[in-house]
Structures are given as structure tokens and as C-alpha cells.
Amino acid sequence: MSIEYITQPIVQIEGLSKAFTVGESSFLALDAVSVAIHPGEMVAIMGPSGSGKSTLMTMIGLLDQPSAGLYLLDGQDVGQLSREEQARVRNQKLGFVFQNFNLLPRLSAQKNVELPLVYGRISGGERAERARSALEAVGLGHKLNSLPNTLSGGQKQRVAIARALVHNPSLLLADEPTGALDTRTGAEIMALFRQLNREEGRTIIIVTHDPEIGKQMDRVIGLRDGRLAENILHEYYGVEAFEPVKERVKVAA
């Protein structure tokens, strides 16, 4: 194992809890979870429905506030930041890919991809250039001006991936990225993620139900009832992890 060479995790979570109140009662969606994810890792968060995997993703993505616990993103205690500062962190360090793509329907592919740069106050010329090259990188250089509803599911998800990468974030978060795609297209999208991880060293976290995806990951973080669960692939899904992946040597970015 070569994890020891890595000086600083990208995501470091200590005792993170999230309570939701429903009517009179409240329950813990996350119960004192501690996780560390290192640069260059490609990790799946898995678990049954209601296990808290989406909530954990939400916390990592700074889309919601935890009830308790510590979250260091790239060494920075982001739990203490104001809403404004959290928005800036999302804009600079995080890239999101959603199950249902979440492209803005009135914007062309290129304009969708430009969005993170708009909020990053990047000038129009540079935005267009970077959006074009991001779309070319996902194989959609010929669809720059297409509206989302003219694209296939796989193409939409490629646009979404280009949008999640155009601002060169430290961490790519994907929530069921193949959930709305057929098997073949889903496999293509997963291949794209793997390529991004292997060739560009992107750190990628994927929330998924699919044990086939889980098998291909460097590591699987299992959750059950808001707590970490060991060997979730075997215990819950009945499959074995794809072992040799872990042998790769990783170097801190």
C-alpha cells in the first residue's frame, strides 16, 4: 500500500452527523461518520436506500450543513465558512454530476458548461474557449450549440461532466451518474470517469447503487443506517471488490 506517501487527504471528515427533523421526531441520517479520501482516488459511496450515502455526498459537496462534526476540504475547515464562502468553495474546488444531468434547458451545451466560469467571474472569451475544450475532451466538440433536449442521455451526461470539470476542481462528485442511462451508455460514462481518474489523476467520488460500478472502484465506502459499514459489497450486494486496483502507486498532487 502506498497511501502513506500522501501528505494530506482531499476530504477529511471526523465524526460527522446530520440530523433531520420530521414532524416531532428527528433521526440521524449520518451518525458520527469519519472518512478520508485522498487525491487521485476514485471512491464509491454505497449502501441501501436510506443508508445516508446521498446525505454524505451532500455534506462533502457543501450543499447542506452538517449537524455536528468536522469537515476539512483540501485542508480547509469548510464547516465554519459563511454561505458566501461556501458558494466560492463549491465554485472553485467541486464539480458535480447528477443522475438526471441537471442541465439548464434554455442554455446551449457550451453555455451550460460555461456556468461555473460565469460564477467564477471568468471573462467571456476565456469562458467560451475553456468550455469548448472541455466539451471536446468529452467528445462533444461538435455539439457546442445544441440545446440539452436535442441531446441523447449519454451526451447530456457528457455535457454535465464537461461542466463539472471546466473549472478544474479538486474533487468530482457524481450522484448516480449512470442511473438514468441504459447499460451500454452507462458503461461509456463510467469509462470516461475511469479515464479522467487514470489519465488526469482526478479525484472522483461516485454515489451508486450499482455493485458492478462499485467493483471497479479503488475503494468503496459502505454506509448502513447512517454508519460506516465494512465490506458492504460483500455483505449487502453479495459481490467481491475488484482487488488488484488497490495496488497502484499514488502520489500526492
Added chain:
Amino acid sequence: MFKEQVIMALESLGANKFRSLLTMLGIIIGAGTLVAVLSLGNSLQGQVFEQFIDLGTRRIAVGPGDPKAKGARDIPGYGLLSVQDYATLERVVNERPDLFRTIAPEVAVSTEVRAGTVAVKALLVGTTDQYRLVQSVPMEYGRFLTPEDEAAGSRVGVLGSQIAEDLFGTDPAALQAAIGRVIEINGQPLEVIGIIRQNGGPYATDGRVFAPVSAVRLRLVGNLDIPGRGMQMTGILIGIQSEQVVDAAEAVISSALRSTRQVPEGAINDFRLDLPTQALSVLSGINGAITGFIAVVAGISLVVGGIGIMNIMLVAVTERTREIGVRKALGASDGDVLGQFVLEALAISLVGSLIGVGGAIGLVTLISSVAGIAAGISWIGVGLALVFASAIGIGFGFYPARRAAMLLPIEALRYE
């Protein structure tokens, strides 16, 4: 960023054209009404003024002082006007062409006029051709007095409409035929040279007969002199250059009259000055009240338009909750989202007010060309409409925009 948000706001308007237009309707009507009313109000006010100018808004009337007034001095002939006063004022009028246009005498005597067997009471007014410059005298038939009539002391008269109808009937042909006839006034012959159209108002000519002063004094009435002061006058009408010089003209007239009439320091004026200011202020007051009322209605329409904007923005925020979530996930701050939706509301109100203003300008131009009113666009109204509409857009757009801005990213993303 601002540029992007402006583009976003306009695109969002374009995406829901019909809905945007309906939402704008209140603003369009409000802004349009405001501009139209202020523009037409201005010119209508101007028109009404022009009409009243004929009736004497550019005139100061000098009348006799009231001997029973408090502070009146106990001297013979107190308050009476004479040709001496007229001569003094005539000199002043000629010296100050910047203030005065002209001067006309009024020597009025109650008389009886007779045509054949019909006799009526009439006020005989001796004056000059200048009278037409200080008093509206619209001629129906014939002509008014001329300088030649005055110089010759001609026995000619111009009849007010009431007198003419009493003497000759209402038949136009009969009235037309009356020109050139000789009537009797105080037993003296008088040739009818003109008949004045009916015109009411405080200085109505309807019950009057106008004749040259010289003829009135020498041939029709006889001795009108005040002992030692020459011919008595019932009034002196002085035309002034504009409504703006009323105060200055009044001061000049007053001081000239006090001096020539030897009014002691501290004593009240022994003459009366009728200024046009009261009439003007009443007029502009009425006009202002009407304009103000309609402007308030326009304002209410704008506010109702604002409520429409608030409503549609709340709908937009709900409809686009997921979009807000996506934008926030991609790094939009609360301020970015707030700005986007406020700008959208502002765009609705501003575009709406521009449409309204454009429509109003078109309407005012149309009305002024069709109705022949010289209506200028009230640019103050345009400015008011745009500023007010913008304020309403921002004001009513703020609450929905703030709701959008305060959404938690995850709640917005999960919204179905």
C-alpha cells in the same frame, strides 16, 4: 457578471413571452397613462391658458377705488378715474415695452338703445381699437372700431350679441342685414358696424354697445368730465407682455397712479387693480388637481403591476427551484441568485414601462395631430414612469428573489 445576469434576465423574459407580456400589462398601462396624462395635461393646460389669455390673463384692469373702503380718504371725487390717469398710464406703457403691450380706455354709461319700435337697456362703452388687444372680441358680422373712427369721432357702434338679438332677432339673415343700419342711442343716431359673437365670462361683451370714446364723449352722452380732471373713465385696460411680468407691471402701474393721483405716503390705493394671477392660479390649480388625480390612478396601476410582477416572480422561483439548486451547486452565491431574480423583475417592469411609454408617445402624437392640439411629450413624465416602474420592479421583485437566494442548495436540487 452583471452583463451575464442582464442577458439571463432578458432571455428569461423571451422564454415566456406571452406570460411576460401579461405580467407587464399593469406596468404598461400605468407607465403609459402617466406619460399620456402628463403630456396631454401640459398641453391642455396650455390650451386652456391660451383661451383665457383672450379673456384677459395678459391684462391688468384698473378700476375706480371704493370710497367706502376702510382707510379711504374723505375728498371729493375719491376713487374716480379720469383721462389724466389714462394719459399717465399711456406714457408708462410707451416707456416700458418690455412689460406692456397696449392700453385701452373704458368709458361706460348706462343707456337705452332703440331700433324702430324696439328699445333695450345697454351699457354703452367708449373705447378704442386697442380694446381688441386686451379683451376677446370675436366678431360675428361686420368689423370692430378702427383708429379712423376714433379720430373722426364717428357715430358708429359695435353691438354685443344680446343687444343685437334683442333689437333684430336671432335670424342670422336679419343680423347680417343689421350691419349698416342706424339705431338710436340716448336719442342720438348710431350706425351699426359690427356684431360681436356671444361670449360669456366675467368680461362678457354680450350686453354692451361699443363706440369710439370721442363719439361717446362729444356726441352720444355729453359731459362726462370730473371737475378739474377731465373726462371720467370707468376703467383702464392695460395689456401686459406675459403672465410672468404681472408683478413687475403691477408695481409700475401702482406707483405711477399713486404719484399722479397724489396719494399720500401710507394711504391706501384709491384705485383698484384687477390682476390675472387669481384666475391663472385657479386654472392651474384645477388642472393640477385633475392631472394629479389621474397620475395617482396611474400610480395605482403601476403598484398593481408591481403586485403582478411579484406574483409571477414567485411562480418563477417555484418553477425554477431546481435551476436555482443547480446554479448554487455550480458556485452561484446567494447574491448572484438574488441579483438574477431582481434583475428579471426589473427587466419585466422596465420593458413594460418602455412599451407603455412608447405607446403613450404614439398616442399623444396621434391625438395631437388628429385633434390639432400642440402636445409636447412630457419628458418629466417619461422619466417618472421609468424611475417609478424600475423602483416597483426592484421593490416587488426583491421578496421573491430573496426567497430564491435563501434556498438551501440541496433543497432546491431535490425539489420536484
